[in-house]
Amino acid sequence: MQQYRAHVLVCGGTGCVSSGCHAVKEALLEGLKTHDLADEVLVVKTGCMGPCDMGPLIVVYPEGVLYRQLTPESALRIVEEHLLKGRVVEDLVYRTENLKPVPVLEEISFFSRQTRIALRNTGLIDPESIEEYIARDGYLALARVLQQGDPEAVIAEVKKSGLRGRGGGGFPTGLKWEFTARAPGQPKYLVCNADEGDPGAFMDRSILEGDPHSVLEAMAIAGFAVGANQGYVYVRAEYPLAVQRLSVAIEQARRYGTLGSNIFGTGFDFDVEIRVGAGAFVCGEETALLASIEGKRGEPRPRPPFPATEGLWGKPTLINNVETFANIPPIILGGGESFASIGAEKSKGTKVFALAGKIRNTGLVEVPMGITLREIIYDIGGGIPDGKKFKAAQIGGPSGGCIPAPCLDVPVDYESMAELGTMMGSGGLVIMDEDTCMVDVAKFFIEFCKDESCGKCAPCRIGVKRMLETLERITTGEGREGDLELLEELGQQIKDSALCGLGQTAPNPVLSTIRYFREEYEAHVRDKCCPAKVCKALLEYRILADVCVGCGACKKACPVGAIMGERRQPHEINTAVCTRCGACVEACRFDAIVR
Amino acid sequence: MKSLQDLERIRLKAQERMRVREGEGATKIAVGMGTCGIAAGARDVMAAILDEVAKRKLADVTVTQTGCVGLCEYEPLVDVILPGQQKVTYARVDADKARQIVARHVVNRQIIGDWVLARS
Numbered sequence: 001m002q003q004y005r006a007h008v009l010v011c012g013g014t015g016c017v018s019s020g021c022h023a024v025k026e027a028l029l030e031g032l033k034t035h036d037l038a039d040e041v042l043v044v045k046t047g048c049m050g051p052c053d054m055g056p057l058i059v060v061y062p063e064g065v066l067y068r069q070l071t072p073e074s075a076l077r078i079v080e081e082h083l084l085k086g087r088v089v090e091d092l093v094y095r096t097e098n099l100k101p102v103p104v105l106e107e108i109s110f111f112s113r114q115t116r117i118a119l120r121n122t123g124l125i126d127p128e129s130i131e132e133y134i135a136r137d138g139y140l141a142l143a144r145v146l147q148q149g150d151p152e153a154v155i156a157e158v159k160k161s162g163l164r165g166r167g168g169g170g171f172p173t174g175l176k177w178e179f180t181a182r183a184p185g186q187p188k189y190l191v192c193n194a195d196e197g198d199p200g201a202f203m204d205r206s207i208l209e210g211d212p213h214s215v216l217e218a219m220a221i222a223g224f225a226v227g228a229n230q231g232y233v234y235v236r237a238e239y240p241l242a243v244q245r246l247s248v249a250i251e252q253a254r255r256y257g258t259l260g261s262n263i264f265g266t267g268f269d270f271d272v273e274i275r276v277g278a279g280a281f282v283c284g285e286e287t288a289l290l291a292s293i294e295g296k297r298g299e300p301r302p303r304p305p306f307p308a309t310e311g312l313w314g315k316p317t318l319i320n321n322v323e324t325f326a327n328i329p330p331i332i333l334g335g336g337e338s339f340a341s342i343g344a345e346k347s348k349g350t351k352v353f354a355l356a357g358k359i360r361n362t363g364l365v366e367v368p369m370g371i372t373l374r375e376i377i378y379d380i381g382g383g384i385p386d387g388k389k390f391k392a393a394q395i396g397g398p399s400g401g402c403i404p405a406p407c408l409d410v411p412v413d414y415e416s417m418a419e420l421g422t423m424m425g426s427g428g429l430v431i432m433d434e435d436t437c438m439v440d441v442a443k444f445f446i447e448f449c450k451d452e453s454c455g456k457c458a459p460c461r462i463g464v465k466r467m468l469e470t471l472e473r474i475t476t477g478e479g480r481e482g483d484l485e486l487l488e489e490l491g492q493q494i495k496d497s498a499l500c501g502l503g504q505t506a507p508n509p510v511l512s513t514i515r516y517f518r519e520e521y522e523a524h525v526r527d528k529c530c531p532a533k534v535c536k537a538l539l540e541y542r543i544l545a546d547v548c549v550g551c552g553a554c555k556k557a558c559p560v561g562a563i564m565g566e567r568r569q570p571h572e573i574n575t576a577v578c579t580r581c582g583a584c585v586e587a588c589r590f591d592a593i594v595r
Numbered sequence: 596m597k598s599l600q601d602l603e604r605i606r607l608k609a610q611e612r613m614r615v616r617e618g619e620g621a622t623k624i625a626v627g628m629g630t631c632g633i634a635a636g637a638r639d640v641m642a643a644i645l646d647e648v649a650k651r652k653l654a655d656v657t658v659t660q661t662g663c664v665g666l667c668e669y670e671p672l673v674d675v676i677l678p679g680q681q682k683v684t685y686a687r688v689d690a691d692k693a694r695q696i697v698a699r700h701v702v703n704r705q706i707i708g709d710w711v712l713a714r715s
């Protein structure tokens with residue numbers, strides 16, 4: 001095998017694909033060819049490295065220098081300077097807030113504060129090369145498990161690790177495996193839930209795109225442990241890159257004999273097929289997902305019976321999330337105890353979060369459980385940009401809730417999140433600053449749930465719609481006394497009576513924002529005012545007469561002719577005509593227009 | 596793959612190729628790859644060193660490149676830094692000398708005095 005003196009890793013996650021990593025990679029290859037370096041320097045396309053706002057980005061090894069926001073032109077400079085002459089190109093490396101260059105990846109706090117287990121290979125290997133996965137101890141756990149030949153020992157190890165489901169529910173994984181193993185009925189099936197419907201979440205997608213073999217290996221291990229020979233990965237059609245890389249991985253695994261019949265010569269057979277879903281949020285719910293795989297409508301059904309006893313085609317079925325699976329090979333190789341030494345009391349190991357919103361470093365991060373939100377937001381995420389103040393963190397997507405500033409030091413684990421009225425969820429973490437209206441946020445999530453409700457049960461189909469209507473009234477200045485109490489009562493009843501997790505958690509964003517930001521709701525209801533100045537209907541645009549010079553720029557910009565005034569005289573806005581589009585504010589060079 | 600042994604074989608081979616990504620090795624060999632170095636034949640030197648390192652399966656060695664250091668008439672220059680030791684710079688290296696530098700200096704830890712330009 002050829003030895004290269006340098007490896008250039010080009011991030012090929014979906015984020016970087018859209019910011020132009022293909023052109024950067026082409027430029028690198030072209031440059032290496034021109035300078036006759038193609039035999040010395042290897043270019044590898046990896047999965048998502050995490051810091052999506054820095055894309056397109058590359059890391060040059062052995063030095064481990066990270067270059068970011070590249071163009072084909074700057075990529076050529078890296079070839080000419082770094083790869084040819086060994087000089088780091090200072091102006092293309094990462095810089096801290098006070099502009100200090102930090103070329104080496106391991107010293108950038110975004111990376112150095114993370115603990116990577118599920119993402120151990122993501123961004124570091126070529127996801128389309130099974131050999132690179134094997135080099136990182138890939139398929140070693142499977143080989144050991146099969147050679148040992150004791151399914152109960154595998155389940156015992158997973159139980160010891162304390163691993164809990166990363167798909168949102170947080171159910172102990174080892175127990176679920178045990179239930180499925182003990183359930184009567186043959187054949188048994190295995191399902192990997194890669195539906196990932198939370199808006200803004202992309203943890204599972206990144207694992208499938210960056211390290212698909214880790215999921216396949218874990219599925220084979222789980223199959224052996226519970227006695228299943230057939231697995232399905234349920235992915236949404238909106239994830240074409242994940243589907244493609246997974247297909248390549250399955251094909252390679254079959255060729256290398258880590259999937260198929262008689263794996264490692266031990267007589268164990270296991271194979272995996274992909275099922276592509278149309279991308280409905282409710283199809284992430286396990287019973288709806290199983291119905292969808294069977295070719296039926298993706299609607300939940302009451303549990304019990306749980307899938308562990310009656311799943312696909314009525315047979316015992318183990319269903320786990322992508323990230324849950326990705327943790328399995330390290331648990332087998334390193335032992336359950338060592339995994340359990342990471343994290344919090346009842347929440348072991350790490351969690352991957354998709355950081356988004358008003359935060360300096362957006363992207364994918366994996367942190368030990370029990371870390372505080374403050375550490376995630378300020379140490380890893382780099383804090384809030386533009387000198388704005390932190391207002392709330394939305395965790396757990398549409399099923400979760402909002403955490404206010406006074407709770408920033410609460411540890412992030414399953415129990416603490418539940419106490420705060422939210423949930424760990426699957427890993428969506430949206431940071432909001434002072435310019436965010438919490439009523440508007442609650443409305444956004446409840447609207448999402450209304451759209452995604454399957455309509456099977458009344459509390460969710462009708463109740464969630466009523467909650468949305470009430471919020472719409474509040475945000476348009478039609479709020480009435482008693483609305484908040486109504487929302488609280490209705491929310492609680494939906495939580496108690498809806499059939500599936502979608503309805504049971506849909507009120508969370510509303511209830512948690514009422515709990516922590518009640519004054520903001522009251523300002524909307526009583527004073528017909530949106531303190532964050534987001535809810536359009538509650539805004540009133542006004543021109544400050546002593547600042548206005550009468551230039552007329554606003555008058556020209558207003559699309560509905562709501563502005564009146566003579567030249568050189570202070571202008572005025574006719575609020576009856578004004579549609580609150582904000583065009584005049586943009587147009588005014590004197591900051592004379594206020595809301 | 597039919598057994599754990601097959602997996603082990605593939606793993607060791609692939610690991611060797613991936614070692615570059617684990618960071619810099621304790622021993623460093625740097626070849627002068629400025630325009631002057633390349634004109635004097637640094638490319639063959641680089642190829643020879645990479646080949647020799649691969650053939651001998653030297654694990655902890657990083658091969659890099661440097662730009663012109665202003666000593667163009669002595670190119671191709673090769674620097675060798677063993678862990679905890681001074682940098683030794685060899686002058687007018689060719690492919691054959693390069694292989695010997697790897698064998699004698701890097702592997703057997705004997706500096707080849709006659710070819711040395713500087714120690715720092």
Ligand SMILES: Cc1cc2nc3c(=O)[nH]c(=O)nc-3n(C[C@H](O)[C@H](O)[C@H](O)COP(=O)(O)O)c2cc1C
Pocket residue numbers: 164165166167168169170171173193194195196197198281282283284285286287319320321322324325426500501502
């Ligand atoms: C509305 C709804 C959507 C869900 N979406 C997902 C999802 O996208 N991915 C996922 O893994 N689990 C999702 N779940 C949780 C699954 O029902 C199930 O608990 C999970 O896949 C079990 O795997 P785990 O134990 O490894 O977490 C969803 C649940 C509900 C109620």
Ligand code: SF4
Pocket residue numbers: 282300452453454455456457458460461498499500501502503504
């Ligand atoms: S709670 Fe909503 S999504 Fe779930 S079954 Fe009822 S209507 Fe469907």
